[in-house]
Amino acid sequence: MAGVDVDAFVMANRASWDRLEHLVKKRRRLSGAEVDELVELYQRVSTHLSIVRSSSSDAVLVGRLSGLVARARSVVTGAHAPLRQEFIRFWTVSFPVVAYRSWRWWLGSAVGFFVVAIVIAAWIANNPEVQAAIATPEEIDQLVNNDFAAYYSENPAGSFALSVWVNNAWIAVQCIASAILLGIPIPWVLYNNALNLGLSAGLMFGAGKGDVFLGLITPHGLIELTAVFLAAGAGMRLGWSAISPGDRPRGQVLAEQGRAVIAVAVGLVAVLVVAGLVEAFVSPSPLPTVARIAIGVAVEAAFLGYVVYFGARAARAGETGDVADAPDVLPTG
Template identity: 70%
Template sequence: MDIDAFVTAHQPTWNRLERLVQRRRELDGAEIDELVDLYQRVATHLSIVRSGSRDPMLIGRLSALVARARAVVTGAHAPAWREFVKFWTVSFPVVTYRTWRWWLGTAVVFTAVAVLFAAWVSGNPEVRAAVGTPEEIKQLVEHDFANYYSENPAGSFATHVWLNNAWVAAQCIISAAVMGLPIPQILYTNAANVGVTGGLMIDAGRGDVFFGLITPHGLLELTAVLLAAAAGMRVGWTVVSPGPRPRSQALAEQGRAVMTLVIGLFAVLLVAGLIEALVTPSPLPTWARIGIGVLAEAAFLSYVIVYGRRAARAGETGDIDNAPDFAPAS
């Protein structure tokens, strides 16, 4: 099917239905009859497009139009709870799942940089001397690092951590507007900070304290931040290599995918913040605190793999413009 010719031929019909839907409270009898007729015709167009084209933008547009027209014709609407469930079982996990290559690559590079910095600092007295005086390093490794997690009330600390992590993730998301170019620097700075602190703690013989405090919340926290960074860089790469789609269409799709991630990561970072405020400084044994962090990370990754893979196999994209289709396709 020549999709361009099909769009050209039926665009006036779609525009007319759109106008009638927008004026739904002002329609007279003849216009109501016209709206019902156009709704049936556009539903048929949607069925044709679905069977003869893989253009997600066009399918999403017609799906939304047919759903809105059906709501006017029948008075039906999508319950809010259904939209909520769809977001968490389809939209967010499928967008996350479809980003896995960028996400995994980002995680590998981030970890490598942090490990290299830790090894460099722990094995090089000259580097440690450049980081701080012996008194400053002693204060950090013996007091400041551990006290950071318990010196403030849990509630205010959780809020502070949540907002701070959300800001780092937001920087990555915002950077998508400039092709993601600042993101490597943002990640490098954070990886270097983690590596330097870890190197100082390990050199002082307090590596168990470092990993015992950073692991419970750090796994989920870094996973979320690295996902935001991966999504931002993926948008930037779309500018360079949009694939078979028009560049504007590819960018629009990736941009909406990023917005879906923003909402989902807001909740994920909240969980990480609560773990950091309530579990990390708790009197639980180290193995128990680390176990909680590992379980939280495993639960999130399992959720993404199970629901994301299922949605991807069903042809879902997570595009927020591709609203749930409550209208018949034929």
């Protein structure tokens, strides 16, 4: 600062110092924008301190800026949000807002999936020659009158719930992992699962066992398939971001969407646990078919309500669910 009036330097920057001091004192009640401002001012005032130290002998000014920078540093680097707060934020902001913002993608996945499954099921159910090409009459009889229902009760509920969770998680993992390949394999993963569903439905309906099929599939299938569609939608949204990043740098958009996919993957662990429990304990239960289906519909409605309520609220607040935006350095003192 040689050749520069110290008083002029102080006058030019005093507003920044006062503002930083105000934010430090307010550290327990800062908004997200104020946190960003605090970090920016901390960096700027640190530079001012370096200049003053190298160019001025004013011990009072050096002391004031040193103390201010030290207090700001403790706020910026030494006050991470408690684990409980991070946990709550994930389930009330990060996961639901990512699911909410990508609803068009997973709704599109659902529509495409069901169109394929219904077309295949109708084709098989109404064409005995197609059924004959799939299996012998004896094998079909064994499937529709024994094996399909026995699948849900032949193992203890606890171990069955675990095996169901693993299977469902594997399908979701394929969709999530496909995000690395920009979502390109996801339609094929969905098609194969729609084919399997349509095949079973076609054989069951063709044998007049449609009520059995729906009574066993619907309770867990709604939430289970929703989880798969959400995983698929997040993965394909990432792929589309590479093609059409908008007016932002492609790398920035891909990084943001990649972190969103991770949030979906973590959230779906819990969703698929619920799906597995319903499939193990509700689908094969002796409850009337109407009651079992009602439970499945209630679980699905609860999940969709959760996504819409918390996701819409977070979206209105400008949240994206990106971990880079999370207040992992919330000033708490």
